[in-house]
Amino acid sequence: MNIPASSTAASACPVDHRALSEARSPTGCPVSHRAAAFDPFEDAYQQDPPEYVRWAREEEPVFFSPKLGYWVVTRYDDIKAVFRDNLTFSPSIALEKITPTSEEANAVLASYNYAMNRTLVNEDEPAHMARRRVLMEPFTPEALKHHEPMVRELARAYVDRFIDDGKADLVDQMLWEVPLTVALHFLGVPEEDMDMLRQYSIAHTVNTWGRPRPEEQLKVAHAVGNFWQLAGKILDKMRQDPSGPGWMKYGIRKQAEYPEVVTDSYLHSMMMAGIVAAHETTANATANALKLLLQHPTAWREICEDPSLIPNAVEECLRHNGSVPAWRRLATKDVQIGGIDIPAGSKLLIVMASANHDQRHFDDADMLDIRRANSSDHLTFGYGAHQCMGKNLARMEMQIFLEELTRRLPHMRLCEQSFTYVPNTSFRGPEHLLVEWDPAQNPERANPALLESVSPVRIGEPSGHAISRTVVVDSIEPLTSEIMRLRLVAPDGRPMPRWLPGSHIDVECGTPELSRQYSLCGDPADPATLEIAVLHEPEGRGGSRWIHQALKPGDRLKIRGPRNHFRFDETAKKVIFIAGGIGITPIIAMARRARELGIDYALHYSGRSRATMAYLDELSKLHGDRLHVHAGDEGRRNDFSALLRSPEAGTHIYACGPLRMLEALEQCCASWPEDALRIEHFESSRGTLDPAKEHAFEVELKDSGITVTVPAGQTLLDALRGANIDVQSDCGEGLCGSCEVRVLAGKIDHRDVVLTRSEREANNKMMACCSRAAGSKLTLEL
Template identity: 75%
Template sequence: MSETPSQSTGRCPFPHAAGEARGAAPRCPVSANAAAFDPFSDGYQQDPPEYVRWAREQEPVFYSPQLGYWVVTRYADIKAIFRDNLTFSPSIALEKITPTGPEANAVLESYGYAMNRTLVNEDEPAHMPRRRVLMEPFTPDHLKHHEPMVRRLTREYVDRFIDAGRADLVDEMLWEVPLTVALHFLGVPEEDMDLLRKYSIAHTVNTWGRPRPEEQVEVAHAVGNFWQFAGKVLDKMRQNPDGPGWMQYGIRKQKTHPEVVTDSYLHSMMMAGIVAAHETTANATANAMKLLLQHPNSWREICEDPSLIPNAVEECLRHNGSVAAWRRLATKDVQIGGIDIAAGSKLLIVTSSANHDERHFADADLFDIRRDNASDHVTFGYGSHQCMGKNLARMEMQIFLEELTRRLPHMRLAEQTFTYVPNTSFRGPEHLLVQWDPAQNPERTNAALLGAHVPVRIGEPSAHALSRPVVVERVDAVAEGIVRLRLVAPDGGALPGWAPGAHIDVECGDTGISRQYSLCSDPADVGAFEIAVLRETPSRGGSAWMHDTLRAGMRLKIRGPRNHFRLDEEGARAIFIAGGIGITPVSAMARRARELGIDYELHYSGRSRKTMALADELAQLHGERLHMHVSEEGTRNDFAALNVDEHARVYACGPARMLEALEVCSEAWPEDALRVEHFAASGGKLDPSQEQAFEVELKDSGLVLNVGADQTVLDALRRANIDVQSDCEEGLCGSCEVRVLAGEIDHRDVVLTRAERETQTRMMTCCSRAKSGRLILEL
């Protein structure tokens, strides 16, 4: 983003014809689509991303004369706006998008309504000190004790309608349970539920809606009553400041930080907190249930495999979240997406459109509960103003889905027309009618269902949540101690595409063990994944289970494919080096190099020919390009004799001793010539006695965290409520990578190449640390 020459503000930013009559339609270069844009229209209310598809594709930043706002629709632009809360002030986030008339204003004044800035809409330097002081109750460790209460409430509400055969999930569960949880979290007495629902809707309409003049007075009375209700509850809390709840926590913090946590601030947060903590969760869950029931295969899959629920929640939040848009104010002349925006301009940033941006989410309109980057959505915002309650919402949504899929897997949508409260920013169906046959309720024949539950993951879902079922089609012995498995989809359909070097994670039944295996088949074969498994001695349990247990026809759960060992398909020369079972990823890479016409050679080392998998197949495919190095036959690969020039890339996978020898030789090769796939990380477990504490500064979030000698960076980030994906947590998979802006990294992963490490711009948070006292991360 760059600053631009100043423009006039407070009116249409384009020049008008001289002498234009007051009230006449502006004659300026606003496109027809931009002129017609109306966020209160039924098209926007029903499907905001589809309504602005034209903008996302053709005019990603446009001016809306009807609204008086610039509208931003693409992912990269919106994330950049969230990242810079100084240039793009949140101060108008709660400003009434439709100004109220004098009569309604007089009503609000009669109630003493004096809503102040809150965490949502205050600028620096006030915002971050308050956020830091008030954040702790929102961290995963502190949210855990709310889980039993959420589960108990959910079950009680399901009990009320489970034998009825039909329900309005919004009216009968999805509004009241989140509201009760919100009140419990805040420490507010569970009273006047219906009244609070009315107040909450009025607050939404008052801030983000377009009430007609005759409605404004009614809304103002509800908002005024809401304000007085919040004040009375706060006064009660002050009499018992040691009670549970976030508001009592704030009252206690007021004693130590009176200049940060003020009386007016607490009153405003009481009111805003009741709305924020329940309305968005209620809407998000209603949207998620609607979406899942509209996709019966996805609903069936989470019914059969509850481990998919955490990622399904993220995909629901991405595809159809409860927050359609946010607002920002440009504090200086700036450029967004190549468009000049003047200081003082108001921005409507359509986050729901960003979540459907093909530039960031492949096949973005597809609803895919296994989408590996679903949690990149900006439904919770991003950076220093990201929603603090995001993990409370995730926890509630997971429990709702788990209870409903377990107890009512045969639920389906009833015939209905979906309606929404008209506003720019928050959306969820006002009603959600569902039906089922009570005679088919599983608990009628299996009472044990009532006591079962899946542990909730509090925070961003792990890649472990993305498992998919496969069937073992064949098990073939291909060498001494090695079996080759052919895995297919249960329905015989296509499996996800993959590139050579990719691996999958196989869950070894009920052992709790998960192991990574490289794909060794032809990537063009979309009907199957093939892996080769060596029985290790001694085995950690995975390979022995695979050899002793698996037979054709059995089902497995896998995750992936994922790839951190990619072939450079633009390269001129490739040297492939494999040792033992390391031939699996290398074989697929060599096959691809052959197809592309890349100049290559393949070196395969093993103890004896009978222990070397795929040898005959490799000989047939690669002929003289294959060089076998067999210890029993006295042949050995001489790494120093390899011709590695500036045009060559060396790809290696095999035992640690072989890779270490290659690392030594590579010192004399051109920079970044060697690419390695490891079987295991070499960093070992964290030894606090050998480590030093350090700090990480989170540039986008405005936080500084201490990373103790007994902590990883990933641990510290999770405890601070910062989202980072993870999987292996051994420095093997690359899932937890973050960008580093400054500081010296102590790299301990086996993912990055030597050249990538030397740039000091990327690190794996699960294992790598700081050599200096502080790292600055782009988070």
């Protein structure tokens, strides 16, 4: 489809007139020289797509490319908004040839009766969602689990073939064939000639997303034509007996039930597109991931030493260096993207690789951080109704490949080489990946038992919040008879993660199931140490008891985080800090920060007696008469109603302590401006699910186009995960805030202790682990 010339008048000029060139956008305006030079078939784009469009991401995030005839979108929020609205931004051009081919090449394709049409990826609503729903079941985590042993067995067998050679081209010797074999199993297709299918897949990529030269076009057309015919033959054979496992067979069986939804044309197109989609993306993604990790030896060493880091490392590699750098959409009406007018009929190239390096969404976006908490926000799998259906199969394969290679070849390194890519906009991975190692050092020679150990694969999105790190207990020191201070350092002396006042860490108290949160109460400026203080609760659930009784200096400990749901707003005019008992811990770093910034503040600290109150001397030295100690046995209770009698504009109150104290404070602050009071809870019973007292409700997922029922005995979080929707979660009790989802309609019954009063009243977000619908339905932005 050509961009209509008539659409020029409506649109404002989107470009920088100071940097003129001869090139014209469809608006008739000249485009900037960099937009004019943009060419995604250049090697510079192939080598590093986010770097190639850094200028655009920073200065001209939506621009028209005259060479391509597309509008190019480069920022995270804009691309997510495009994916989210698949009516305004139609996917119908996703499989169109990006480079129109010669008459001769078209004639070759026609001679094979080539008729690639709608699959899922390029189908508009309402046909798309009806079909997606009918065909979804084999992609659910439950169904995918059955494939894990086959993937593992294949990965091992391929490593066996080269492990004693001391060198390999991982792409040629493993990363193409294993995903291709897995893809064929998944589809239910008998194993065909692997080399031929690989060549066909590359031809399909070049035909659809490449810029083949005229002489190349004929060769490509023959390969694509043959691929089309082969797909037809496989389908015909499958139709004779569509029983047994495999997604294509499942599709044939569903055709009998829903002939208008699962059409013949769909099945033939999908057979061909499916073979490509299911393996080329995974093969490229794994090659990209291995290249990236081997180029970052610290990250490689860390995953070799601790395979539990692999699921998030996979996600971070998909973010940093994914295999699908860009995708396409068609604007169906005049619309704005990032403030730029886009006329109806415009074609869009949305560069997800650029979104994934957008500093506005990812801190230190260019850095590879395998513990990054929001790695899985990447857009490599797309987003919304068309999000990659095979994402969890790809994640599983990548985890298994990394696990096998890190365990068996931790001493592997990249050879000197230059990397080449097939020039095209959308499928990207090195054509070869040469690695070498000393076979004499293969760990399994000294320790054959190593081959038996297997780390569990995580099917679905990993939670970056769930990534643990090992630390060493440097010192343990009693602060009172019930509270002890722990100083934690890195085992190799490296700096600890950075944190801000209000942050806490999760400590694994002996087993991963017994995880407890502890606020950081040291100095954020000290990069080497994390300090926590733990109150012994003998009648508790066992976490604090374990810390007090089992832990010794020199022990290793697993922690997660830091995370912060109690952020200190440094713009406050005045701050009142109120701490009760062990609730002093998050307040310590905040009060120090207020002092550093010269903010007017007061610190009120209550306890049963001075002897039970940790850090008193240190606080008194630092804060002098800004510290007010309220010791119960001295008859000096904190009188909140007197302290907070008159609301003051610009004053913030930060409070942490026992539940009763916090409830009393909430009452006293009822007449204060909204959100003046900011609270951290250490405990909550509000989120406990009692099926007898609950009712079932429906959730409509706007972006995915499905409706899920949440039974009385299930949390919203579990219901979403059961429907293959990724939502992060950590504490599961409504304390930590990691499972927040956005709500578009329906009244929420909030059960968490994270949201502020005004956030609850706004009724536009909720914690999926514990909060529910007040009525019978909610609509979520998922």
